[in-house]
Amino acid sequence: MLTRALIVVLAILNVGVALWWMLRGDPAPAPPATPPTGVAQLQLLDTPKAPAPATTPVAAGAPLADTTPEVAPGSARPPASPAPAPAAAQTAAVASAPTTAPAAPATAPAPSAPAPAPGPLQCISLGPFADRDTAMAAQSKAGALVQRSRLRETAKPGASSTYRVMMPAAASREEAQATVKRIAAAGISDYYIMAQGEDANAIALGQYRNREGAERRLAALSAAGFSARLVGGSEGSAQWWVDAALADQATPSAARQRSGAAQQRSLECAGLR
Structure with missing residues (x-):
């Protein structure tokens, strides 16, 4: 009698659990986690999948061969070859590499011919x-x-021609002597006072055989402030x-x-x- 009562109670419990499971509905989705303010989110990039290594089919029942290279005792193990870089990374590296044109060789200027030295x-x-x-x-x-x-x-x-430089005759002997003192004070030498004739009291300041020397004497007297004239010379x-x-x-x-x-x-x- 007790056993039959336990079986009925278990059957009722099973029916109740089945009805609760059917009537409970889908569970509400959990809200997404909100990152803290000011912190950047970590995003995962798609990485290219490495191609699967080619395998050689093995016949059923054949023994497996060991393909590991033999290493001599005491020698270093050869390093593993690096994995090839993705094609996209290689293309970006080639595009970013600077391209420099080869520098043209500098051409040395041709030596210029030296200028001829002037003659004597x-x-x-x-x-x-x-x-x-x-x-x-x-x-x-x-x-x-x-x-x-x-x-x-x-x-x-064969021609005898002379040039004389003279100052005009003064009104008196005393006036001529005063002029001579001023001439000597100016540093001019070679002078004398004419004593007689139509040129009496005139002052002679040199006699020259060519006109060039006489003109130089006139220029020196003019620079010192004296007025003289050129006398003499003959045509031809x-x-x-x-x-x-x-x-x-x-x-x-x-x-x-x-x-x-x-x-x-x-x-x-x-x-x-």
Whole structure:
């Protein structure tokens, strides 16, 4: 009797558990976990799967062969070969590698030819010319054949012509002597007072055989503040020359022909500087 009652109670319990299981419904999903504020989430990337190694089918019942390479005792075990990098990583590495063009070899400049050294300076005198104007025209005609030039006056051979530099006659002897004192104070020498004739009380300041020397004396007196004049000389008793230093690669004959001079003479360049 007791056994039958236990069996009925167990049957009722089983029926109740079955009805509860059928009527309970699907469980509510758990809410997703919220990460803390300010902390980055970890995301998993898809990694390419390594291809499965090729296997050789083994016949049923065949013994398995050991493919492990033999290592001699005491020798180091060979390192395992690294796994090949993914194709995408290799492509990115090639694209990011800097490409540099090979530098072109520098071409050495060709050595320039040295400039020819200028030859020694050569100086000549061109002339003679009858007057100063003719000599100036010849100086201009020489042009680029000469580097620098000057005019020079000389007396004709056999002609006796002199130039005197004089100051006008003073009103009295005392006035002439006062002028002489001022001339000496200025550092000018070679003077005397004319005592008689139409040039009485005039002051002579030098006598020269060519006009060039007389003009230099006049210039010195003018710079010191004295007024003098040039006296003497005769028409046709002097002749003029052009002293010049030849330009590079110019010849004396070419300079003579261009200037129209009848003669050319060698000249020391030291006297032309």
